[in-house]
Amino acid sequence: MPTCPAAHTGPDSHTGPDSLPTSTRPELRGQERNLVLGPGITAPRRARAAVTETLTAWGMRHLADDAIQITSELVANAVAASTKGTPEGAEPAPVTLTISSTHGELCICVWDPDPAPPPRTRQGPGTWTERGRGLFIVEKLSARWGWYPGQAGKYVWSALPLSRPSPAA
Ligand SMILES: Nc1ncnc2c1ncn2[C@@H]1O[C@H](COP(=O)(O)OP(=O)(O)OP(=O)(O)O)[C@@H](O)[C@H]1O
Ligand SMILES: [Mg+2]
Numbered sequence: 001m002p003t004c005p006a007a008h009t010g011p012d013s014h015t016g017p018d019s020l021p022t023s024t025r026p027e028l029r030g031q032e033r034n035l036v037l038g039p040g041i042t043a044p045r046r047a048r049a050a051v052t053e054t055l056t057a058w059g060m061r062h063l064a065d066d067a068i069q070i071t072s073e074l075v076a077n078a079v080a081a082s083t084k085g086t087p088e089g090a091e092p093a094p095v096t097l098t099i100s101s102t103h104g105e106l107c108i109c110v111w112d113p114d115p116a117p118p119p120r121t122r123q124g125p126g127t128w129t130e131r132g133r134g135l136f137i138v139e140k141l142s143a144r145w146g147w148y149p150g151q152a153g154k155y156v157w158s159a160l161p162l163s164r165p166s167p168a169a
Helices: 041-057 061-084 132-143
Strands: 031-036 097-103 105-112 144-149 154-163
Touching: 031 041, 041 061, 041 097, 041 105, 061 097, 061 105, 061 132, 061 154, 132 154
Parallel strands: none
Antiparallel strands: 031 097, 097 105, 105 154, 144 154
């Protein structure tokens, strides 16, 4: 199932877990939840609710703030991309979300039907810029993030260490 590539492949890797040698592939039998979110504007809200519920069930509430923010940004971008990547008049394929925890990391992985990759963020948005903050936030909150192509579309993923300390009150 879609997950984050192993850490050694580096932050700029565009290689998916399926193309890694079997010996270095992430353990796929860890905890995992898959959701089909649909293409609509309710997708980010549904995704946030799913992350909250899942992290509560897995005893990982300390990661919820960052994970919810990251998920929100990735799903909002995926919804926008799915509209862009679909011919006019056709129904966009639904965005999907996979939340998994393997190898000491929480992985948030979002699929959309647009094969075009997200840009790598190199600098923050200007003070007065209204758009272009989402990936900057993802970059800042993730330990690693990236993307890899699917059979159709692509996966954009973010990894957070499970050991990340709870923020000071
Ligand atoms: N999943 C994606 N597929 C294709 N392009 C993407 C994807 N995610 C981001 N992008 C591209 O990267 C740009 C920057 O994304 P980013 O989330 O930083 O800003 P934004 O979505 O334009 O604005 P906002 O600050 O509201 O998030 C997008 O405008 C889009 O062109
Ligand atoms: Mg965005």
